Amino acid sequence: MWDSIIKPTLVLFLVCVIITGALAAVNRVTIEIIDQRTKAEQEEFRKQLLDKADSFKQITLEFENPAVTDVYAGYKEGELAGYVINVAAKGYGGDINMTVGVDKNGFVTGVIIGDNEETPGLGTKALEPDFINQFYEVSYNDELTVVKQNRKSPNEIQAISGATITSAGVTQGVQAALDISKKLMEEGN
């Protein structure tokens, strides 16, 4: 009885308890570091995208666009300088987390790509500067469209061949950020 049932069960149970305890201990240490790093990283992104702003405030709003995760308003000496918006756009392999900066005139100041699951070498090409730079000329009055080739005007974003879905995902993400900032600007936040 002891050897066949109780001892094995007891050993297995003890091993599980000890391992779980060890994990809880490590988790307690690392989770703070991870939290702090994520926060610092986000702050860094905001400064990078709206370098004029000296302070940021998170805005809570009823999102009509589920892709938008956080919105921050940037201020320079108390005056609104623009918005920084975190978006989770639908990519090819899952969400593409990106941070978009929009200045007070409604122009895109930058796009930073975060965690994503796009195919290395194909989809990820639509996350590189060559593609992203196309957004620097668009404002929130533009309706962005994705074209396969022959880009004619700034609001036409030329997809990277082999990465059409990623291209479209990133574009939709930027569009969502622009839509939100337009709405906020009109409400006078």
Place this chain on the structure above:
Amino acid sequence: MRDIILIALGAILVDNFVLSRFLGICPFLGVSKKSSTAVGMGGAVIFVMTLSSAVTWTVYKYLLEPNELGYLQTIVFILVIAALVQFVEIVLKRFIPALFKALGIYLPLITTNCAVLGSALLNIERNYSLLHAVVFGLSAGVGFTIALILFSGIREKMEFCDIPAAFKGLPITLIAAALVSVAFFGFKGLFGI
């Protein structure tokens, strides 16, 4: 409905678990020498993967997440899968002996098949609903099976080929797998890429 079809096609063809995610390579190379064994292994994987997707999803959403125990995910999932495989083995043996006879010898291999744990982890990472998770598990299993059966067909033909000595065995198998993988890569165009 559309998203379900997309998940299914994605897991079966476009992002095939074996050929594009490299999950379940060990059984893919080991059990693909004959078509008949490939079918058996595939069946067992589909069965366990569908079931484990549902169980691990439920455990995560109702046990781990509410208690902020997300970091125990890996350890809980692997134990759940191991227990599930044992359970399936016992149930099949007792109630559906015919099926047990067909799948039985493959079941113990599945616990350490990374495709099963992989699909459980991906379900959580991608924030799927229960229905999506089950569809994903099922389709990933089907994708695994299709790749396995196709590949076993190729390997049966290869038996009679004259292959340079250095390439015999594993190397030529891997290169054949590369070609199958290239073929599956064509499915990337399925969604208008």
Place this chain on the structure above:
Amino acid sequence: MAKPSSKAFSVLTNGLMKENPVLKMVLGMCPSLAVTTMAKNGIGMGIAATFVLTGSNIVISLIRKIVPDKVRIPVYITVIAGFTTIVQMLLNAYLPDIYKELGIYIPLIVVNCIILARAEMFASKNNVGLSILDALGMGGGFTIALLIIGSVREILGSGTWMGLTLTKDIFDPAVIMILPPGGFLAFGFIVAAINKFSVLKIRNREIASGCGMDCAGCTGEDGGDGQ
């Protein structure tokens, strides 16, 4: 005196080349193919796996006399899963770039055949000191194999190596090498090259025996093939 130290030495070097877990034993294939799009990722995965292997080998060797045979495998898996989760949390906290690149393949270290195989074959039968050496040797061999595959793929597929630009500007890199088919291709040719030049010819060994010899996940394969 000479004897134990020479044994220790052979245990340590065994995994590096003679029984290299990836290139000779054909274990741990999934990460070897999946994360080797860049040499850097190969090293990251290699070190993560070595950490798990060392930790699990130490613990399993320590408790080898208390654990009843019946629950041996579940206990090993629990220990391995524990160390894997620790590695996952540490990487996330201190090396976030590697953590993001390796993604889902970090938790999948749990089902890496190499680790369970070493627990079952070595740590459960040897003392702690030797088990550590075995883990370092096998982990080192795994890392070297991943580095080789990763380097070949990165140089051919991206024209870079460890962040250095090599051939990128001279000719267009063959992108297929960093895509999934390139993983199979590179691995196939590397094993073929080793077969060609290796003193220990293993050309006629079948995959099933390489995989099924000691890996708990694959032990039934020989039986399966016999059907």
